[in-house]
Amino acid sequence: MTQPAFAHSAAPAPGKVTICDTTLRDGEQTAGVAFSLSEKCAIALALDAVGVAEVEIGVAAMGHQEIAEMRAIAATLERAAPVVWTRLRRGDIELARQTGVRRLHIAVPTSDAQVSGKLRTDRAWVLEETARLVRHAVGLGFGVSVGAEDASRTELGFLIRLADVAARAGAIRFRIADTLGILNPFAAHRLVCDLTGAVRLPVEFHAHNDFGMATANTLVAASAGAPFLSVTVNGLGERAGNAALEEVAAALEAAGVATGITLNTLPQLSALVATASARPLPAAKPIVGEYVFTHEAGIHVDGLLKDRRVYEAAVIAPDRFGRAHRLVVGKHSGVSGLCHALREAGLPDDPDTARALLPFLRAWANGAKRPAGPADLAQLMQALPPLHHGGGTATGGLA
Structure with a gap:
């Protein structure tokens, strides 16, 4: 043949x-x-x-x-x-x-x-x-x-x-x-x-x-x-x-x-x-894991909000893989990221409110072991004194 x-x-x-x-x-x-x-x-x-x-x-x-x-x-x-x-x-x-x-x-x-x-x-x-x-x-x-x-x-x-x-x-x-x-x-x-x-x-x-x-x-x-x-x-x-x-x-x-x-x-x-x-992907699996294009750390989120190029290389940009950046808030969030999340959730998003909320968010994250969603942020806002439900004094926080 x-x-x-x-x-x-x-x-x-x-x-x-x-x-x-x-x-x-x-x-x-x-x-x-x-x-x-x-x-x-x-x-x-x-x-x-x-x-x-x-x-x-x-x-x-x-x-x-x-x-x-x-x-x-x-x-x-x-x-x-x-x-x-x-x-x-x-x-x-x-x-x-x-x-x-x-x-x-x-x-x-x-x-x-x-x-x-x-x-x-x-x-x-x-x-x-x-x-x-x-x-x-x-x-x-x-x-x-x-x-x-x-x-x-x-x-x-x-x-x-x-x-x-x-x-x-x-x-x-x-x-x-x-x-x-x-x-x-x-x-x-x-x-x-x-x-x-x-x-x-x-x-x-x-x-x-x-x-x-x-x-x-x-x-x-x-x-x-x-x-x-x-x-x-x-x-x-x-x-x-x-x-x-x-x-x-x-x-x-x-x-x-x-x-x-x-x-x-x-x-x-x-x-x-x-x-x-029946083998779930690790959350941090390169390219395809759920969290590989997700950012929480304050310095990273602040940089991405200003200019994606700060923490994104073109060769590993999420859109090359049909994906997108996801910004979440948790223990390591800073003021910029928390303001962004509050705005997306339709909540007061001024920097003073974010600074006041940060300690409550960090304490919550220690127990929750996950990013905070809009409902979580709304509930945390209830813990703030009335002065901080839309403006107040600063308590400090990362960018």
Whole structure:
């Protein structure tokens, strides 16, 4: 069978990277997460709409129901290429044929711990089996990428040999996975630089977040020459998760690297996955968290009210992500912010009233543990002496 052309087989142009999402595969491997078919299709459709280039849609070896669902998911994609994940087993490849998908990723254990401990074999067998199965899959019409599982604990020389074997057998890409999440940005940069300078295949980088560095590692991998980046929405994934799509895309675009991702649709995608995974987003989650564009501290609110540029950089402006600044009042509010909140609530908003109200607001915030809304401010106003219900003496407060 003639091998078809694959749109994402070659490396992107300089200044551009390709985003490959694995929310429906590695993301669903998060402990306790399970997506229904309707949720999978909705997520796939949203990933397609946001501009993801490839969507890893599942593991064919899970069985016939999974295969049927993968066929349905693939049918929802209009632009993104669906990818089936397989182990280094011929049976997995035969099952992948039943999905109708023409892109295949073969994961190959590469570290000594995995080769001997999981496969109970040696490096020579891994090289031979990789060559055999890649040739077989290519002969069936698949576009094949090969992934080095546990690459971060694998000798560089063996990774180079494996990539060469994969290329000779017809693979279109070589993925390196920091499976245990042990890399730091310095080590990740060095690994990708060393590998991209020695192999003929485009490199894809797949990071895990065990030390909280998956996003940073993914960014430096791109700068070191990896044009394909593997991510998940909200950073879902095994253990501490993977590199987060929304963080990687936003940071790369801020650095002038095109990703093809429509940034202002990221909050909706994130919310969809958070609901489907039953994993609520942390309030301070970068880009998509509820409070990441919310300000309370007096000095920040005063600056933003005067000129947004004081505490806003264009590359991280909320409107780039379909969001807006939200100014709230609480323990650390100053006079300017409280005056603004009182005005928005239709309450007396002169500076003297705000100064008089600040001690009551701070005491209230200690117990409430949340920003004060209009009803809260109205109730707090009732605690003020009549003199301060629209003007009075100053009691002090931050700007």
